[in-house]
Amino acid sequence: LSEEEVIGRLKTLVETGIIKRLGLIVRHHELGFAANAMVVWDIHDDQVGDIGRRMAELPFVTLCYRRPRRPPDWPYNLFCMIHGRDRHIVLAQIAELRGALGLSQVPYAVLFSLRRFKQRAARYRASDLQMAGAG
Amino acid sequence: MMDEIDRRLVNLLQDGFPITERPFAELAPQFGIGEVEILARLEALCSDGWLSRFGPMFDADRLGGATCLAAMEVPEEQFDAVTELVNAHPEVAHNYRRAHALNMWFVLAAEFPDRIDQVIAAIEAETRLSVFAMPKLEEYFVQARFEA
Numbered sequence: 001l002s003e004e005e006v007i008g009r010l011k012t013l014v015e016t017g018i019i020k021r022l023g024l025i026v027r028h029h030e031l032g033f034a035a036n037a038m039v040v041w042d043i044h045d046d047q048v049g050d051i052g053r054r055m056a057e058l059p060f061v062t063l064c065y066r067r068p069r070r071p072p073d074w075p076y077n078l079f080c081m082i083h084g085r086d087r088h089i090v091l092a093q094i095a096e097l098r099g100a101l102g103l104s105q106v107p108y109a110v111l112f113s114l115r116r117f118k119q120r121a122a123r124y125r126a127s128d129l130q131m132a133g134a135g
Numbered sequence: 136m137m138d139e140i141d142r143r144l145v146n147l148l149q150d151g152f153p154i155t156e157r158p159f160a161e162l163a164p165q166f167g168i169g170e171v172e173i174l175a176r177l178e179a180l181c182s183d184g185w186l187s188r189f190g191p192m193f194d195a196d197r198l199g200g201a202t203c204l205a206a207m208e209v210p211e212e213q214f215d216a217v218t219e220l221v222n223a224h225p226e227v228a229h230n231y232r233r234a235h236a237l238n239m240w241f242v243l244a245a246e247f248p249d250r251i252d253q254v255i256a257a258i259e260a261e262t263r264l265s266v267f268a269m270p271k272l273e274e275y276f277v278q279a280r281f282e283a
Contacts, residue, residue, distance in 0.1 A: 003156065011154045018198065019191040024148040024177070027187045028281045031145075038233065038240065049273065056275035066273040067204065074237065074267060079204075083281065111233040111240070117218055 033083040035090045035112065039097075040076035042069075042107040048078055054101055055080050060093045075107065087112065137185065137283060140166055141176055145185070145283035148177075185283075201248040202228070204269045205255060206237040207262070214238070220261045226254045237267065 001009075013019040028036075043051050048066055055078070056064040063081040082097075084090035091110075098104055137145070143166065152158045159177075160170040168176075180186050195202050209217045214232075221241060222230055230241035245251050255266045 007154055007156065013191070014151070014154065018194055020194050021149075021151060021192040022154070022190070023151045024145065024180075024189045025187045025192065026145060026149065026281045026283065027185060030185055031281055031283055033281055052273065052275040056277045059279050061277055062279045062281075064275040064277055065204075065271040066275075067269040067271055070267050070269070073208075074206075074269075079269075083279075109235065111235045113231040113233055115232040117222055117230040117232070 028083055029116075032085050034085060035087045036081060036083045037087075037090050037094070037113070038111040039080050039082055039094055040109050040111065041078040041080075041103065042075045043078045043103075045077070051101060051103070052078055055097065058093075058097055058100070060084065060090075061097070076109065137180070140168065141180060141185075142283040144173065144176060145180065146280065148189075149280045195244060200244065200246050201251050202242060202244045202271075203251045203255075204240065204242055204271070205258075206241075206267045206269060207239040207258075207264055208237050209239050209262075209264060213262075213264075217262050217264065221258055224254055224258065226250065 010019070010022070014022055041051075052064055052066055055061055060082050061080045062083050063079075065079050066077060067079055069075055069077050082090050082093055084093060090112075094110060098106075098108075147162070153161045155161060157170065159173040163170050163173055166173065177186075177189065181189070193200075207217070207221075217239065218230065218232075221227055221239065224243075226243045226245045228242045228244040230239065232238060233240050243251050243254055245254065251268070251270075255268055259266050
């Protein structure tokens with residue numbers, strides 16, 4: 001491939017969203033984001049899309065997904081990650097989030113991480129067929 | 136330590152960078168430094184351990200791959216042994232101990248969706264514990280970046 005073609009293909013991959021983001025990935029722990037909490041919510045099914053979209057817009061929410069409930073062990077269907085420099089900041093951000101989105105009556109749980117065992121970048125291999133389709 | 140220019144570089148480049156022949160030459164004017172210095176700063180940020188990498192974050196689903204969050208309730212006395220069994224699988228991308236009855240949370244990343252189910256079945260057989268698969272049903276796109 002020529003350099004020009006590589007650049008063109010990269011642009012296409014970013015524009016089509018196959019590459020979600022092309023840039024630098026920080027080590028958030030080293031940047032001082034020492035506390036991370038997975039906060040899980042039991043949101044009415046007909047409201048979860050709207051609440052999830054609004055939650056994702058908050059500046060301290062770093063991931064936000066809808067996932068299946070696993071009753072009776074696990075009633076929660078909306079998950080977000082909040083990273084902060086310490087636990088007090090994270091807890092204050094959760095309080096702010098509950099107020100901003102009107103979730104004071106909604107069951108939720110805060111799962112702080114206690115220890116990280118393993119972290120690596122995920123590796124994927126795209127099949128030739130799908131890559132051709134993307135180009 | 137990072138100086139003000141490093142911080143601005145880190146904050147800007149988390150969002151992306153121009154995909155052109157000389158991206159850093161294009162960025163240089165707004166930082167008041169040259170292309171060579173930007174590259175040197177990024178290399179230093181990498182080697183000093185501030186950055187994990189510079190490159191693409193793929194949408195795994197659209198590459199035909201799959202990811203899945205999974206959780207387990209691991210009895211305290213088995214925790215270390217189970218951690219070792221789970222982390223031995225190359226599909227386990229990261230694994231956190233969390234403060235909850237479901238105390239082990241890990242992400243599986245595989246090249247094919249079927250592989251996720253296979254790994255979960257293998258972990259359940261090896262540990263004799265249940266694995267709760269919690270695949271994403273919908274993703275809400277976040278704006279947040281880690282401010283340096």
